[in-house]
Amino acid sequence: QEFVTLYADFLLNKVVDRQFRAFRRGFNMVTDDSPLASLFRPEELELLVCGSQQYDFMELMKSSEYDGGYSSESPVIQQFWELVHDMSDDDKKKLLQFTTGSARVPVGGLARLKLIIARHGPDTDRLPTAHTCFNVLLLPEYSSKEKLKDRLYKAIKYSQGFGML
Structure with missing residues (x-):
């Protein structure tokens, strides 16, 4: 011992x-x-240095913008947010890491983060991609929620840094 x-x-x-x-x-x-x-109290300094531990993806959904032909009413966007809200906390962190380059919530919460979800062509076998410097998620217009789920989970599970594992 x-x-x-x-x-x-x-x-x-x-x-x-x-x-x-x-x-x-x-x-x-x-x-x-x-x-x-x-x-600052110690807790406030910790928040400034480490970020928040509150992952409120409803805030992120409300603050997100859409491009390339997508809107908040697009079926693939609605399916995307349904999948996100059903994710485990660990998968939500991976999604945040995938789209922004950081798994930490910024000071002020996810409402302060402007995520842009852009259409990346028609249905395809490609995985979603992201431009982390600009918080842009390039999302193909998948033909089904199941295909979207499969591709999205593969993207967040197997991506790391600037390349794929």
């Missing part, structure tokens, strides 16, 4: 001690004699 405790301490603390001290030194340089130190 002692070995496990010491090994865990080594992996979680000792290995990153030098980096953490450098981070703390830089953080203190910014906040020590700054109004930031008195303006």
Whole structure:
């Protein structure tokens, strides 16, 4: 038991001690004699640094825009949002990562994020693609909800970074 405790301490603390001290030194340089130190509670600083943990995709749906012939009334768009609302929290994070490049909710919530869903041609076997720098999801006009679900889940499951795994 002692070995496990010491090994865990080594992996979680000792290995990153030098980096953490450098981070703390830089953080203190910014906040020590700054109004930031008195303006924010620790929870607020955590929110600023880490983002919110509240994944309200209804907010994202309301703030989204459509392009390339899609509108909020387009059948594929309505099917897309039905699928999104039925996703697990883990899959919602993957979708956010896929479309924006970050699985974190921005400060102010998903309502502050402007996602653009653009038509990417007619029904096809291609997967949806995204331009993460611009929060654009390129979504082919799939012929069925089942096909949309299959392609969307493949895209968010197997994509990583700038390429496919």
